[in-house]
Amino acid sequence: MLAGKYILLIIGGGVAAFKSLDLIRRLRERGATVTPVLTGAAQQFVTPLSASALAAQKVYLDLFDLTDEAEMGHIELSRVADLVVVAPATADLMGKMANGLADDLASTLLLATDKRVLVAPAMNVRMWQHPATQRNVAALRGDGILFVGPDDGHMACGEFGPGRMAEPLAIVAAVESALTDGPLKGRRIIVTSGPTHEPIDPVRYIANRSSGAQGTALARALSALGADVVFITGPADVAPPEGVQVEKVQTAAQMMAAVQAALPADAAVFAAAVADWHVANGSGSKIKKDGRGAIPALRLTENADILATVSQMTQGRPALVVGFAAETDDVIAHATAKRVRKGCDWIVANDVSPETGIMGGTENAVTVISADGAETWPRMAKDQVANRLAAKIAQALT
Numbered sequence: 001m002l003a004g005k006y007i008l009l010i011i012g013g014g015v016a017a018f019k020s021l022d023l024i025r026r027l028r029e030r031g032a033t034v035t036p037v038l039t040g041a042a043q044q045f046v047t048p049l050s051a052s053a054l055a056a057q058k059v060y061l062d063l064f065d066l067t068d069e070a071e072m073g074h075i076e077l078s079r080v081a082d083l084v085v086v087a088p089a090t091a092d093l094m095g096k097m098a099n100g101l102a103d104d105l106a107s108t109l110l111l112a113t114d115k116r117v118l119v120a121p122a123m124n125v126r127m128w129q130h131p132a133t134q135r136n137v138a139a140l141r142g143d144g145i146l147f148v149g150p151d152d153g154h155m156a157c158g159e160f161g162p163g164r165m166a167e168p169l170a171i172v173a174a175v176e177s178a179l180t181d182g183p184l185k186g187r188r189i190i191v192t193s194g195p196t197h198e199p200i201d202p203v204r205y206i207a208n209r210s211s212g213a214q215g216t217a218l219a220r221a222l223s224a225l226g227a228d229v230v231f232i233t234g235p236a237d238v239a240p241p242e243g244v245q246v247e248k249v250q251t252a253a254q255m256m257a258a259v260q261a262a263l264p265a266d267a268a269v270f271a272a273a274v275a276d277w278h279v280a281n282g283s284g285s286k287i288k289k290d291g292r293g294a295i296p297a298l299r300l301t302e303n304a305d306i307l308a309t310v311s312q313m314t315q316g317r318p319a320l321v322v323g324f325a326a327e328t329d330d331v332i333a334h335a336t337a338k339r340v341r342k343g344c345d346w347i348v349a350n351d352v353s354p355e356t357g358i359m360g361g362t363e364n365a366v367t368v369i370s371a372d373g374a375e376t377w378p379r380m381a382k383d384q385v386a387n388r389l390a391a392k393i394a395q396a397l398t
């Protein structure tokens with residue numbers, strides 16, 4: 001609930017601006033007061049009148065509007081809010097933010113504010129992927145700016161990929177999490193989840209039965225405690241949680257790169273079922289039967305161990321590194337040895353023998369192993385395991 005919360009909503013100039021009108025409605029439904037600010041370009045996409053009508057508030061448009069300065073100066077406007085939300089955040093607006101430019105009302109408010117800022121980027125996929133935009137995103141993250149989205153999808157310009165503004169309800173979830181004073185507020189936590197797919201050729205891959213349910217539940221639970229979660233997921237069955245930064249990958253190598261790009265972090269939880277091997281002699285084109293019954297021989301090479309790599313970092317290691325161990329026999333002995341071998345702080349061990357129904361199921365029975373010993377929890381829903389583990393992580397970090 002957002003009752004009593006005051007949100008300054010900066011609407012940038014993009015096709016997604018129309019979704020910000022729905023965002024105003026959703027925020028107000030939850031009790032928030034929303035004051036819209038429209039950039040000059042935003043006014044090409046939505047009218048100040050519709051924003052004002054939906055917000056039931058005055059809309060601010062121009063830095064040099066003297067009446068506004070008499071009523072409420074731009075400094076004050078930027079400070080009375082509990083949270084500043086920029087949706088859609090265009091490449092241009094993020095560029096200005098990253099470089100401290102203040103040449104209109106929106107950018108001036110963003111430079112003058114002393115409140116947290118949440119941005120929902122929206123732009124063409126190539127603009128999002130451009131090194132200049134990615135440099136600005138990294139700089140903004142470094143400044144503590146929160147992000148929601150962008151999502152993958154078809155875009156108004158006809159292309160497909162990351163760049164679509166997050167849906168209004170996902171932005172609402174991010175707003176709620178940004179305003180929650182949970183014990184993990186301000187803590188950045190990386191969570192890996194799901195299986196990885198290791199290609200054999202363009203149509204075939206090696207995978208495993210992980211659904212991503214436990215990692216997803218954990219990311220949601222950490223976010224609910226106020227953490228800024230970077231959720232790095234392979235192709236999972238379950239949808240990623242809302243209100244967290246989602247990085248989708250396919251292979252173990254891509255997962256490693258995404259984890260490295262997400263560092264530094266206060267904690268990292270490696271719940272993904274990463275493939276141990278990839279196909280070294282994979283084919284760029286579909287492998288065909290040769291008609292004489294010859295079977296193709298796949299040569300496997302070991303993937304780099306993400307958990308071990310991060311656990312053994314000599315500089316910038318997260319304060320808490322948590323691994324998972326999926327075992328089918330001698331669970332505690334194997335997991336205890338794995339913790340020492342990989343160098344992580346905790347290992348969450350679970351028995352994934354088919355008769356337990358844990359892999360791909362809704363319940364989990366885990367033992368948390370640390371330097372202090374093993375703690376076996378009763379079998380419970382994966383959501384409950386996630387909540388309990390998130391609380392334990394919060395206790396360890398605070």
Ligand code: CTP
Nearest residue numbers: 270271272274303304305306307323324325326
């Ligand atoms: N892991 C990882 N990178 C890999 C392999 C595993 O980060 N390339 C992480 C998993 O996310 C999990 C932990 O390591 O947190 C344990 O993975 P698991 O596959 O169970 O262990 P293995 O190292 O494969 O050991 P074994 O083959 O003996 O089971």
